[in-house]
Amino acid sequence: MAANGYVGKILRLDLTARESSVIDTEEYEQWGGGHGIGSALFWDLCKDKTVDGRDPGNVLTIMTSPLSGTMAPSASGRVEVQGIGTAGYPVNWFTRSNFGGRFGGQLKYAGWDGIVLEGKADGPVWIDIVNDKVVFRDAGDLWGKDTQETQKLVWKMKENEEHGWSEVGSSRDAGRTTQKPAIMTIGPAGENLSSLGCILHDAGNAAGQGGFGAVFGSKNLKAICVVGTGSIEVADPAALFNARMWAKDEYAAKPGQPAHPNGPTFGVDPAPVLMYAKNPGDPKGPQACQGCINGCRARFSTGLANESSCQETSMYKAFDVLAHGEGTDASIIATDLVQKMGVNSYELMQGMGYLYALSKMGVLGKGLEIDTELDMSRIGETDFIETLVDMISNRKGIGEDLADGFVRAAEKWGRLEQDWASGILDFPYWGYANHGYDPRAEVEWGYSSIMGDRDMNEHGFNANFWSVIKHMMGGIEMPVSAEEYAKITTAKMVPYQDDMSMVDYSTENIYSESFAKLVVWQRHYTRFWKQSALYCDFRYPDFTNYNRLDNVGLTGDGEPVFWNAITGQDLTFLEGIDLGRKIWTLDNAIWILQGRHRDMVQFAPYIYDIPLEGSLVGPFYPMAGRVDGEWAFINTLGRSIDRDGFEEWKTHFYNLEGWDTATGWPTREVLEELDMADVATVLENEEKLGGM
Amino acid sequence: MADIDKNTDTGATAPTEDKTITRRRFLAGIGGAGVGIVLGGALFGGFLLPDEVIAIPASEGYLLVDSKKCQGCNTCMMACSLTHHGVQSLSLSRIQVIQDPFASFPDDKSISQCRQCASPTCVEVCPTHAMHVDDETGIRTVDASKCIGCQKCVTACEFDLSRAGWNFQDKHAQKCDLCLETPFMDAEGGPGGQQACVAVCPTGAISFTSEIPIQSDAGYQVNLRDEGWAALGYPIDDEGKVSPAAPASTGH
Numbered sequence: 001m002a003a004n005g006y007v008g009k010i011l012r013l014d015l016t017a018r019e020s021s022v023i024d025t026e027e028y029e030q031w032g033g034g035h036g037i038g039s040a041l042f043w044d045l046c047k048d049k050t051v052d053g054r055d056p057g058n059v060l061t062i063m064t065s066p067l068s069g070t071m072a073p074s075a076s077g078r079v080e081v082q083g084i085g086t087a088g089y090p091v092n093w094f095t096r097s098n099f100g101g102r103f104g105g106q107l108k109y110a111g112w113d114g115i116v117l118e119g120k121a122d123g124p125v126w127i128d129i130v131n132d133k134v135v136f137r138d139a140g141d142l143w144g145k146d147t148q149e150t151q152k153l154v155w156k157m158k159e160n161e162e163h164g165w166s167e168v169g170s171s172r173d174a175g176r177t178t179q180k181p182a183i184m185t186i187g188p189a190g191e192n193l194s195s196l197g198c199i200l201h202d203a204g205n206a207a208g209q210g211g212f213g214a215v216f217g218s219k220n221l222k223a224i225c226v227v228g229t230g231s232i233e234v235a236d237p238a239a240l241f242n243a244r245m246w247a248k249d250e251y252a253a254k255p256g257q258p259a260h261p262n263g264p265t266f267g268v269d270p271a272p273v274l275m276y277a278k279n280p281g282d283p284k285g286p287q288a289c290q291g292c293i294n295g296c297r298a299r300f301s302t303g304l305a306n307e308s309s310c311q312e313t314s315m316y317k318a319f320d321v322l323a324h325g326e327g328t329d330a331s332i333i334a335t336d337l338v339q340k341m342g343v344n345s346y347e348l349m350q351g352m353g354y355l356y357a358l359s360k361m362g363v364l365g366k367g368l369e370i371d372t373e374l375d376m377s378r379i380g381e382t383d384f385i386e387t388l389v390d391m392i393s394n395r396k397g398i399g400e401d402l403a404d405g406f407v408r409a410a411e412k413w414g415r416l417e418q419d420w421a422s423g424i425l426d427f428p429y430w431g432y433a434n435h436g437y438d439p440r441a442e443v444e445w446g447y448s449s450i451m452g453d454r455d456m457n458e459h460g461f462n463a464n465f466w467s468v469i470k471h472m473m474g475g476i477e478m479p480v481s482a483e484e485y486a487k488i489t490t491a492k493m494v495p496y497q498d499d500m501s502m503v504d505y506s507t508e509n510i511y512s513e514s515f516a517k518l519v520v521w522q523r524h525y526t527r528f529w530k531q532s533a534l535y536c537d538f539r540y541p542d543f544t545n546y547n548r549l550d551n552v553g554l555t556g557d558g559e560p561v562f563w564n565a566i567t568g569q570d571l572t573f574l575e576g577i578d579l580g581r582k583i584w585t586l587d588n589a590i591w592i593l594q595g596r597h598r599d600m601v602q603f604a605p606y607i608y609d610i611p612l613e614g615s616l617v618g619p620f621y622p623m624a625g626r627v628d629g630e631w632a633f634i635n636t637l638g639r640s641i642d643r644d645g646f647e648e649w650k651t652h653f654y655n656l657e658g659w660d661t662a663t664g665w666p667t668r669e670v671l672e673e674l675d676m677a678d679v680a681t682v683l684e685n686e687e688k689l690g691g692m
Numbered sequence: 693m694a695d696i697d698k699n700t701d702t703g704a705t706a707p708t709e710d711k712t713i714t715r716r717r718f719l720a721g722i723g724g725a726g727v728g729i730v731l732g733g734a735l736f737g738g739f740l741l742p743d744e745v746i747a748i749p750a751s752e753g754y755l756l757v758d759s760k761k762c763q764g765c766n767t768c769m770m771a772c773s774l775t776h777h778g779v780q781s782l783s784l785s786r787i788q789v790i791q792d793p794f795a796s797f798p799d800d801k802s803i804s805q806c807r808q809c810a811s812p813t814c815v816e817v818c819p820t821h822a823m824h825v826d827d828e829t830g831i832r833t834v835d836a837s838k839c840i841g842c843q844k845c846v847t848a849c850e851f852d853l854s855r856a857g858w859n860f861q862d863k864h865a866q867k868c869d870l871c872l873e874t875p876f877m878d879a880e881g882g883p884g885g886q887q888a889c890v891a892v893c894p895t896g897a898i899s900f901t902s903e904i905p906i907q908s909d910a911g912y913q914v915n916l917r918d919e920g921w922a923a924l925g926y927p928i929d930d931e932g933k934v935s936p937a938a939p940a941s942t943g944h
Contacts, residue, residue, distance in 0.1 A: 202793035294894050
């Protein structure tokens with residue numbers, strides 16, 4: 001095994017035959033890790049890329065990176081999941097999700113850089129991995145259990161403790177650990193092939209978006225359990241330790257102390273991101289993914305909704321307040337419920353808003369046009385969400401329609417056109433729920449989502465929105481002006497550095513080439529550094545860092561330092577971004593085979609036709625921008641996306657990528673430049689090569 | 693998950709001796725003198741002369757942990773294996789953080805660190821003096837070249853989770869040496885130097901002291917939480933049962 005962060009083997013599981021085999025990681029190291037390797041494996045192994053997500057021919061990859069299981073800060077715990085999803089509309093695109101915790105570390109300590117899942121078992125199975133030993137086990141007793149019960153049952157089966165250490169084999173030198181086995185599992189929603197089905201790990205880590213729970217379910221796969229007692233060799237241990245200390249001392253919040261407020265970046269303190277209307281007053285302690293520089297979650301004295309943070313803690317808030325006039329425990333119980341049942345809280349939250357609107361319109365309810373036993377008058381109460389989650393998870397009543405996603409339900413009910421026109425169905429891109437960072441205001445979020453395959457869920461530029469909001473709420477001045485923010489941020493955006501217009505969110509600028517550069521940079525940066533190297537989205541990129549006198553974050557300097565100490569490479573920040581471009585282009589080739597064309601890259605109609613009037617926090621949506629040539633944190637509300645403007649912007653985008661602007665397809669020239677002539681040939685054979 | 697002495701039923705009396713003052717209290721009581729006393733014979737039959745009292749130096753340093761402040765990131769464990777062995781491994785770490793994601797705070801985590809016992813049973817049972825007290829620093833540590841792999845130290849450790857670990861890769865016992873021998877750490881380790889786990893801990897849940905701590909059955913568990921910690925919304929009382937005023941909701 002080379003001392004380069006990789007552990008050398010990828011586990012290939014044929015569920016149909018219940019057989020495992022090994023792929024040498026080395027064959028794929030050129031793709032970095034995580035998403036890059038996952039896309040390359042999918043390209044090679046999924047023979048028909050047009051199959052449905054629930055088809056046995058779908059290939060699911062679960063990949064770590066060289067940084068997984070190491071001290072690279074906030075990069076050790078994440079795992080990238082890819083394959084054809086079940087939640088996209090109108091096409092179930094090849095998609096991705098990623099989850100934190102400690103699964104990736106355990107997988108690598110067991111000697112595996114990743115897992116490939118193919119085929120379909122003839123009955124429920126779970127996979128038992130202990131170092132290099134891999135066993136397919138019958139999951140009949142686990143099927144139907146929620147994600148928490150499942151993990152506890154598997155742990156019980158594997159208990160073998162002596163003197164506090166669990167032996168993993170019969171010989172004394174087989175390995176031992178004090179750690180609980182790491183498990184990824186689905187709940188009933190995934191078993192019943194719902195596109196809202198997530199894959200859960202521990203209490204609060206989920207590959208949530210994309211509907212991969214249904215992919216597990218379609219393969220009759222309940223869970224994967226891994227125990228690893230081995231080691232990961234790294235190129236330069238002392239350099240890795242020193243880099244961690246540098247990042248901690250220079251950029252992180254002081255241990256155990258509040259940091260200057262900022263959005264989700266490297267410098268924030270270890271406080272949980274709780275968004276309940278009334279946060280639990282119960283005592284709590286901090287909780288983090290493996291290796292995090294400062295965690296974002298907590299565990300509570302009640303044990304309820306442990307490890308939940310951010311959106312899932314706000315998913316029932318509005319309805320709870322609607323029913324009770326204030327936040328109550330109903331919100332916390334709802335959050336705990338979706339984690340246990342393995343249900344996508346994003347889609348459920350926006351979907352409940354849609355059901356509420358339909359009920360207020362007199363369309364949905366008992367004996368109405370959309371006839372359901374679901375008692376909408378109970379929305380906000382615990383029994384309502386328990387009933388709804390049960391209906392979706394088990395395809396009962398109206399749940400049979402909703403289990404395939406709210407957009408498909410609307411289509412089935414013959415309401416898609418009108419509810420997308422009015423905007424009550426707030427699913428703006430590819431059938432995914434609005435993340436709350438609406439394309440009309442925070443335009444880069446919308447553009448990146450619609451140019452990709454899903455709600456992008458990348459907070460790099462969104463961090464500034466939260467930074468400004470937190471300062472406003474705290475009544476304190478921003479440490480930097482909008483102009484300084486733009487200067488610090490764009491200085492890091494190689495190869496487009498110093499074009500400050502990239503982060504100008506004024507209406508005059510959002511269709512410009514500069515704004516296309518922003519999104520191209522984001523697609524390439526995240527594809528490698530965040531989704532392949534697996535730096536966490538909640539800590540990277542670190543553009544502005546208010547723990548520092550100069551307010552300049554570690555992005556650009558930080559990412560390659562850890563990568564190189566571990567891999568022994570000499571990769572520059574820009575070279576990583578260039579590799580991200582290659583990975584992004586391969587992803588596009590897959591989407592093109594699935595039917596992607598420029599013409600279908602469109603938001604839902606309300607994004608063009610109805611101006612946005614509110615943000616998550618009120619009647620303001622501050623982003624950096626110029627007003628009469630002067631930089632300010634401007635309010636980006638009150639506008640919609642201009643159809644012609646968006647077309648102009650797409651042309652800029654495709655030009656920057658070097659792709660054919662008429663179709664949005666890569667050309668042979670670009671593919672060959674990226675050393676992917678084979679991909680060009682495949683596209684050409686399908687008559688889908690750009691510029692032909 | 694308190695750090696419980698596996699040989700103790702009540703937490704007050706060591707079952708292997710019948711004395712009016714418990715051995716533990718006795719040791720704690722004399723600890724301030726900087727010298728630990730090993731009582732031979734009845735306690736540790738076979739390895740020391742019967743009824744002999746031998747003075748051994750106390751360690752010049754101890755790790756203190758506050759599991760209520762720990763975020764469970766295991767960075768301390770990775771730092772330990774990295775600086776000692778040059779690899780990333782949880783199994784080779786000499787400090788162990790154990791957690792249950794579904795358990796209730798504060799019982800969701802425990803930190804098991806070597807206490808550098810005043811009366812180190814791991815040292816006493818070692819037939820080859822591989823497990824020994826370092827002459828200069830008093831640190832209880834292992835000379836791997838002398839270890840014959842009998843694992844008596846592993847089973848002799850008094851705590852639920854043995855602080856003397858078995859390095860199944862290199863086939864010898866190992867334990868926390870306060871970073872005395874850390875070939876992959878540039879800074880000097882040991883007492884007076886840097887301990888990798890203390891240095892990297894993001895929340896400050898581990899600290900070093902040169903004063904011999906008074907130990908209870910909960911081990912060297914101390915309260916390392918201050919007002920700054922309370923400002924993050926976490927309890928700072930010893931038991932972790934009193935929440936500070938709730939901070940404002942935040943989100944991303």
